Amino acid sequence: MTEFFENGVIRSVLDGNINDFEQLVTAYEKNVYNLALRMVGDPDDAADITQETFIKAYRALGSFRGDSKFSSWIYRIASNMCLDFLRSRSRRAQVPLSFENEDAEGEIELPDMSQNPEKVLMKKLSMEAVRRGMEKLPPKQRQILVLRELCGLSYAELAQTLSVEEGTVKSRIFRARKRLCAILLGDGNISDDAASISGKGDTEE
Amino acid sequence: MRDCEYYREKISCLIDDELSEQDTAELMEHIADCPECKALYDAFSAVSSAASESMVEPPEHIAPAVMREVNAIAAKRKRGVWIKSLSAAACIALVVFVGARAGLLNDPGVDKAANESETNIADDDALKGVNGEYGDMYRGEDANEAEKSFDGVATLDIDAQSAYFASASGDMYYVEDSAELEKLKSLMAPLTDIKRAPEGEPDYNLVFDCGENVVVMEIYIEDDVVFADSGDGPYVVAGTPEEIKAYLK
Numbered sequence: 375m376t377e378f379f380e381n382g383v384i385r386s387v388l389d390g391n392i393n394d395f396e397q398l399v400t401a402y403e404k405n406v407y408n409l410a411l412r413m414v415g416d417p418d419d420a421a422d423i424t425q426e427t428f429i430k431a432y433r434a435l436g437s438f439r440g441d442s443k444f445s446s447w448i449y450r451i452a453s454n455m456c457l458d459f460l461r462s463r464s465r466r467a468q469v470p471l472s473f474e475n476e477d478a479e480g481e482i483e484l485p486d487m488s489q490n491p492e493k494v495l496m497k498k499l500s501m502e503a504v505r506r507g508m509e510k511l512p513p514k515q516r517q518i519l520v521l522r523e524l525c526g527l528s529y530a531e532l533a534q535t536l537s538v539e540e541g542t543v544k545s546r547i548f549r550a551r552k553r554l555c556a557i558l559l560g561d562g563n564i565s566d567d568a569a570s571i572s573g574k575g576d577t578e579e
Numbered sequence: 580m581r582d583c584e585y586y587r588e589k590i591s592c593l594i595d596d597e598l599s600e601q602d603t604a605e606l607m608e609h610i611a612d613c614p615e616c617k618a619l620y621d622a623f624s625a626v627s628s629a630a631s632e633s634m635v636e637p638p639e640h641i642a643p644a645v646m647r648e649v650n651a652i653a654a655k656r657k658r659g660v661w662i663k664s665l666s667a668a669a670c671i672a673l674v675v676f677v678g679a680r681a682g683l684l685n686d687p688g689v690d691k692a693a694n695e696s697e698t699n700i701a702d703d704d705a706l707k708g709v710n711g712e713y714g715d716m717y718r719g720e721d722a723n724e725a726e727k728s729f730d731g732v733a734t735l736d737i738d739a740q741s742a743y744f745a746s747a748s749g750d751m752y753y754v755e756d757s758a759e760l761e762k763l764k765s766l767m768a769p770l771t772d773i774k775r776a777p778e779g780e781p782d783y784n785l786v787f788d789c790g791e792n793v794v795v796m797e798i799y800i801e802d803d804v805v806f807a808d809s810g811d812g813p814y815v816v817a818g819t820p821e822e823i824k825a826y827l828k
Binding site: 392393396417425431434437519528529537544 | 627646
């Protein structure tokens with residue numbers, strides 16, 4: 375759906391053509407559901423969050439000004455709901471969950487790939503391994519990687535969606551990828567004889 | 580020759596097609612000569628490729644469930660229109676009542692008219708007085724005239740169970756605590772009609788959830804004043820911008 379057409383649909387909904395809202399749901403439910411699923415892990419919770427995201431969007435549609443893209447707006451609602459859900463789940467489980475210092479955390483040291491470069495990535499990564507690896511990322515790193523990899527947001531769109539500078543987007547994605555590679559290497563998913571991972575932050579969650 | 584650390588973040592940017600042509604050329608030159616960075620590039624590419632392919636189809640029930648709820652909300656809003664009108668009328672009656680109490684209105688008949696209105700749009704029950712200095716909060720253009728103060732702060736006559744602010748950017752701020760809700764209603768009570776319109780688009784929609792109905796107000800927060808508009812024209816609310824912003828956290 376083009377941005378022009380999308381804005382027309384939004385105007386139509388606001389003019390009282392309620393059922394036109396379904397076009398927006400249809401256009402974004404797959405991305406929103408996958409965002410929620412990667413963020414919270416459970417399919418039922420992800421479905422509930424997806425549903426609630428669109429209901430909230432409808433309730434607040436009158437305040438959508440169109441100075442940002444609808445996609446950025448809906449992903450922002452969805453990803454904030456996911457973070458709220460994770461916070462709530464963390465409180466229930468009495469497991470502390472750190473959201474605030476992910477960008478300032480210690481560096482993950484990548485293994486020395488130059489020792490056996492030909493053995494790294496000997497096998498194609500399975501989607502399931504990557505999915506499991508992403509679940510181990512800190513919430514905000516998981517959030518930005520999902521928005522980038524699954525929803526296809528550009529750095530500018532990510533900056534708008536997450537209300538951060540593009541420089542933060544760049545460094546957070548880089549850190550997320552490094553950590554994910556470290557997790558996959560540690561789990562033996564990238565190379566059977568990968569070097570061990572050192573560095574702090576791995577066990578943060 | 581720059582060191583590898585310089586290139587690593589750029590490798591991530593390259594994967595995302597977010598690197599300039601010049602930086603791309605420089606990076607590719609480095610990768611060709613550096614086995615470690617080449618391995619990192621391969622690792623990032625493989626992870627990115629696998630991650631982007633892992634989309635699944637959403638359950639089929641989501642869209643119909645959303646549309647059922649959306650239609651229910653729309654129906655509630657239609658039924659709630661009369662409450663919006665009632666709320667706005669209550670606000671106007673409140674201004675008359677408050678003006679009369681403050682001695683701002685010269686015609687003694689106005690007080691009587693405000694209190695003995697047979698329309699029942701708003702009566703004393705709608706103007707639940709609590710201790711406070713109403714006149715001191717006046718920040719309209721006639722502030723000097725309204726410096727007189729008196730006991731009693733009004734509150735909106737809305738039987739809401741909860742409320743939320745919705746921003747244009749999609750942020751939602753919920754008010755579910757009953758004491759906070761009561762305070763919000765008193766902050767949103769009208770302080771005065773205005774002699775100028777708020778500028779631009781509303782900053783928030785404030786939605787009072789009354790169970791069967793909802794009351795929607797557009798909120799404009801300026802440097803020194805907050806406007807609300809429930810459909811019959813904007814008015815200045817009793818709360819200060821700081822007091823209203825306290826709910827937006």
